[in-house]
Amino acid sequence: MPVAEFREACGLLLRMPVLWIPGVVGGLCAAFIWLLFILSGAFFAGRFVVITGLIVLFFIAGMLAVIRQNEGSMGTLTGGARQYFFRVLLPLLVVLFMILLVYILVMLTLTLIGIPSDPALLVFLSFGVAIPSILMTLFSDTAAVFENRKVFESIQRSVDIVSQNTGKVISFVLISALASAAILFSLMIVWEALLFDKLEPLTHYTEEQLRTFTPDQLLTMIGSDGTWVTAGVIFLAGLILIPLLMSYKACFFRKLAAGSTVMIQQVTGEYDSKGRWYKY
Numbered sequence: 202m203p204v205a206e207f208r209e210a211c212g213l214l215l216r217m218p219v220l221w222i223p224g225v226v227g228g229l230c231a232a233f234i235w236l237l238f239i240l241s242g243a244f245f246a247g248r249f250v251v252i253t254g255l256i257v258l259f260f261i262a263g264m265l266a267v268i269r270q271n272e273g274s275m276g277t278l279t280g281g282a283r284q285y286f287f288r289v290l291l292p293l294l295v296v297l298f299m300i301l302l303v304y305i306l307v308m309l310t311l312t313l314i315g316i317p318s319d320p321a322l323l324v325f326l327s328f329g330v331a332i333p334s335i336l337m338t339l340f341s342d343t344a345a346v347f348e349n350r351k352v353f354e355s356i357q358r359s360v361d362i363v364s365q366n367t368g369k370v371i372s373f374v375l376i377s378a379l380a381s382a383a384i385l386f387s388l389m390i391v392w393e394a395l396l397f398d399k400l401e402p403l404t405h406y407t408e409e410q411l412r413t414f415t416p417d418q419l420l421t422m423i424g425s426d427g428t429w430v431t432a433g434v435i436f437l438a439g440l441i442l443i444p445l446l447m448s449y450k451a452c453f454f455r456k457l458a459a460g461s462t463v464m465i466q467q468v469t470g471e472y473d474s475k476g477r478w479y480k481y
Contacts, residue, residue, distance in 0.1 A: 203373050203453055207380070210448035217273030220444050223260035228439030230257055232432040239420070239428050255290070261447055262289040265346040268451040285345060291352045292341040300334045336370070337363050343454040366457050373453050377446055384441055392434045399423050 214220050230253035238246035259282050266281020267273055307326055316322075337360050344350050344358040363370050393400060399422055406414070420428070 203369055203376065203456070206373075206452040206456055207376060207449050209452045210445065213268060213448050213452070214444055217267060219267060219273045219275055219278050220264055220448060221440070222275075222278060223257065223264045223447065224440040224442070224444040226260050227257045227443040228436035230254075231439045232436040235432050235435050236428070257443070258290060258293075259286050261342075261443070262286045262346065264444070264447055265289070265343060265451055268448065268455075269347050281346070288345040288351070288355070289342040292338065292345060292355045295352060295356060296334060296338045296341065300331055303334070304330050336374070339363065339370070340450070340454045340457075343451055344458075347451070347455060347458065362454070362457050369457065373449075377449060380445065380449075381442060384445075385438060388434050388438055392430065395430050396423055396427050399427055 234246050234249060234253060237249060260278070262285040263278040263280075263282030266285055267277050270277055270281070304326065307330065311322075338356050340359040340362050341355040344362070345352075345355040348355075348358065350358055402422070403411070403414075423431070
């Protein structure tokens with residue numbers, strides 16, 4: 202189990218406070234999207250998701266550069282963000298395009314052979330296509346920063362790393378999921394404690410009332426105060442999870458990359474009488 206890298210990531214966060222900046226930015230962006238969703242609806246909030254995602258990705262690229270150079274200065278963060286932003290972004294776009302393309306091809310194939318599409322099938326295909334693709338390309342961003350690899354090279358490097366260390370990668374994903382669940386559960390308890398007076402009527406609801414309870418009713422119940430409390434909790438989630446998970450990912454990749462093997466292509470050929478090399 203890759204627990205040592207998790208401890209190393211926690212140590213980095215304590216030693217280099219600049220690594221928390223992506224968490225601050227990510228938390229603010231997530232809270233902003235939440236407030237915009239409440240005030241203006243899903244239409245306007247959805248338009249800003251991509252913009253805020255790019256902003257967070259910019260600082261994540263700088264964060265990876267800080268870990269790579271082991272230099273916890275603001276200059277290293279901003280310089281690394283400018284240098285590696287597109288190297289981190291482009292593999293992500295390629296992977297998303299590949300997932301979408303495979304999904305479309307599968308759906309077209311099912312349509313041509315006469316299999317009707319239903320919600321359960323769509324969900325199964327979505328997870329069946331997305332999860333393996335995301336898992337195999339999980340370390341493309343870290344490969345781009347730590348090894349200065351280009352777009353397709355970073356994707357190939359991630360595939361090689363995962364293929365050679367499948368068990369360790371699964372353990373990494375499980376530890377990341379458990380840590381995320383523990384943090385989110387703790388924040389949920391804080392959220393419920395802060396809004397206990399507003400949520401207390403739910404304890405008197407019947408089973409039928411709880412079954413028909415809707416998110417809109419919950420928003421009405423917690424009111425404007427609850428909306429701001431929720432935004433604060435969302436900010437804390439981003440503040441903690443982004444630095445922790447990305448630092449853990451960087452430390453884990455660095456450990457795997459140090460012990461991975463690089464495939465070397467054997468070139469065959471021979472020298473002629475004049476000493477010139479001819480490759481077969």
